[in-house]
Amino acid sequence: MITEDAINSCPEGREGFTRRQFLRGATLFGGMTILSANGIRYTFAASTTEVPDVVITLVLRGGFDSLSAVVPTDENLMRKIRSDIFIPNASLLPLDREFGLHPSLKKLMPLWEAKELAIVNTLGAPTHSRSHFDEISDVAYAAYGEKEKRSGWIARFLDVAGSGSVVQSVGIGSTTRQLIGGKAAPVNVESINNFKLDSIFGYKAEDLAGFIDETHGRWTNVWATQARSTIQALDQIAMASAQRSVVTYPNTGTGRRFKDVAALLKAGIGVRAVDIEFQGDWDMHANMGTLEDGWLSSSLSDIAGSISAFREDLGVVWSRVTVVTVTEFGRRVSQNQSSGTEHGWGSSTFVAGGGVNGGKIHGKFPGLDDKQLKDGDLVVTADYRSLLTEILTRRAGITTEGASQIFPNFKPEVLSVMKHLSETPLPENFQTKVKDAIGNVAYDMSKLPTAAAVASASSTPALSSSSASPSPPKKGVKTTITCVKNGRTIRITRVNPTCPTGYKIKE
């Protein structure tokens, strides 16, 4: 049992007592303040509720070649398989012994060093069709094995989360599949400056808004009710548009989109999820360019510049943001004849934000030897939904049961990429307006699927392994099955593996 003395004896942080003890203490003693190692003062709420993260996906359409971004340092091997496009170790920014970062991603290094950026190997979808169309939509619906794919996973997340704000989710760019089909409609914008009512012949937009509000106020039906909310959303987005930023973003479509998102979050209008489409194409079959210049290099520096400006722009709000990259597939390991790469399968994923176990490469890299590849592709060693589940359960207030509604027919693995909300209390100077707009989520510690892994990641003693993890890492034996569909085979390794829809088990 924790006491005031225990807190006082431990002024530098939460080392020395378990998370469970800590939370019990928090509940018993009400609010308390702790000074953390980096000098930020944290105030803890009296109950197990916390302001959740805004979940942001950065969609890299076309198939992201992670081997050009998070580059294996086995230079001889890389030179052999990618003779025209390999990146020499001398140019790489060191990450760990096995990997280095493409130099065009240098603006991500401060995040890496601050442990606010993690890399996860080697994620992907359970299917391996190499089809843009099938994979980009399946990845967005994330409902493998369901007959009806009528909603995106973010839409289901918001249905489960049940947020009440007018503008719950925002799609920037043309990607909307992850957002559609839920109870609350997303607001899709190309740019927040365009989300406004046009004036007509001298009749001002605000007067027209007033006219709509007044005349729809005489009616009661779903349309009229929505109309009055839409008028409010116009105001809220206009508030966001009015947010000024002194931060310099890349002068690109993606840079402008991140700037818009920062404005939306800083305006405090209750956005819980954002889907940003990277403006550009990752389908680099040919002409990737050089190390310093061209298609790949400019795209990578666009990602790095946008995310790093976004972090700077958000300030303390960054502590309640998770940005995760999503792509339909990685690319073939060997280069093709045109100094490009073909469609592949697994890919490294970037996760950035205030709640990341950062500065670390997570997951298992499957290896690049011929026999370690699947039809020439990097093997998927963890399902991308495991990472998303972790983001939602550890950062967004979703329970295990909730996660299983969001990702049906799926048992997530624990990846320990994310810290739990309780490990990253809200900074004291977090804007009240933003906090109030997002609201708190309650979380039930006994239902966290992630307990053991969080404990190990935060160097606090592990909790009892009897916690309700859907896929305890050391319990159950993983087996591998081979699934076949139309002559395509995939192998799935996990506890109680099943074939994805359309595939049959090959005995």
Place this chain on the structure above:
Amino acid sequence: MESIWGSGATSPSRDPIIHLLNRFTYGPTKDLVSQVNKIGADEWFDRQLNHLSIRNINVESYLAKWDIFNIIHKDVNFLWPLAESEGDRSKGQIFYCNHLAGRVLHLYTLIQQTHSDRQIFELMVEFWHNHLNITTLGDETKDGNLDWHTNDWNKRVIRQHALGKFEDLLYAAATHPAMIIYLDGELSTKEQPNENFGRELLELYTVTPKSGYTQSDIINAARLFSGLRVKMPEQWYQRGYRNKPIGNTFVDVPPSATMLHGERQNYGTFKIMGWQKTVSTIDQVLPAIKSLLSYLANRPETAQAIALKLGRRFVEDVPSQQFVNDIASSYTSSGGDIKTVLKAVYQHPDFKNAVGRKLKRPGEDYVSVARTLSVWPNFTRLQKWKGMTKEFAYPAVVPDELKRMGHAPLSWPFPDGYPDVATSWVNANYQLLRWNVYGHFIQGNTWDQPSWDSLLTNRETSLDKQIDQIAHLLLFKELGSADRISVRNAVTKVFGPNPDMNNSYREITALITRLIFQLPVWSLR
């Protein structure tokens, strides 16, 4: 969708002719209302069902003006040679006229909906396009291979059978290349029949899961259809887009680019629900398919499913069970004759009582505005594609406008068709886009500018009379007293307490029109 309105609000017209035209056309127009008043509603309805006897002169002469519409209704055997001849061979390129054709089809569909004199036919074309949904997104669906066939699908499947018998429509659909590609028939083999089409055939197109079909029924249906394959032109295979199918037995399946591939066909005994047949030679495949589809089309569950959908389309979001039973029995007794069933919908008491219960979806809203204002797409704002010998151009921005509103014609990305209940369409973004689009129409933008002098009978110099005149043009009734004051206040706010109706006639007229489009009553049909 239930609505309540307070006193002073503008309510929907209760005139039965306006109600009929709200539901069985893309929106009443001044001319149409007077025509129906003259000949009577029943007579108008019967003439509409006999659609081939209606000359659609306005649309046909408009389409004839622009070369681009030559690619409408063409199949791959026309489009592929065009793609090759207009592409730059020296660079190994082809001209993707399949994408172009799909997008022109969207514009063509909107023009027909707006100006066709065959309004019930056009509504049923849209209905069946959604019931048997094939996505025509232009450039990404199935890596573009689907686009070669969607225009032919529109012609030979949907338009050919829209007012015919459901089982004929179903057979045409099931054997068409567009369906074969869309639901993965191309991936199907004898050993591993792809289940996608088999499943949707039972789930979406006919009996629905309520019927209690099993996985074995799905697999049996998939087996029976496993030999159907698209027959691409010889040059297409030569270009290496896909290997030419290997085998000795190929049988053409007219009228479209479909064939049966003997080596891929699964033979044996097929049992699907209460239907059973043994197929041992390739000649027996098509008759068996026909027999199965006829069986499914005539199942009582299919009758119920189609009755429910028609109720949702023409009556209300949740049709009564009585309505569904009545319409299903009309379906069954007529052997799935679509004209008979539509007549039963129109004559049903639920139809008459459903005034104001349907929300316009974005597409219906868009087209109803264009109809009311009697405008055509603006052919001065063209998107251009350069081929080797000529330029292809059309106002792509028209369908793009609806795409942004989430309701581009024939573009729903799933097999189940666009949703048809209000709640699916109520959101901030769609509303805002609709509101701004009213402004585009009034000012003339993607569509031609409206001609107020031909739309309005009198050039009113009194503001109140002008408000009444425009309300009658759009709603065929007067505004509620409070709405009338709101509109009046808006005009006087801009043009002063005594607006100059002579010098500002066009601006005032446009503003009043815009404001009436903004009223909640306009959102209903």
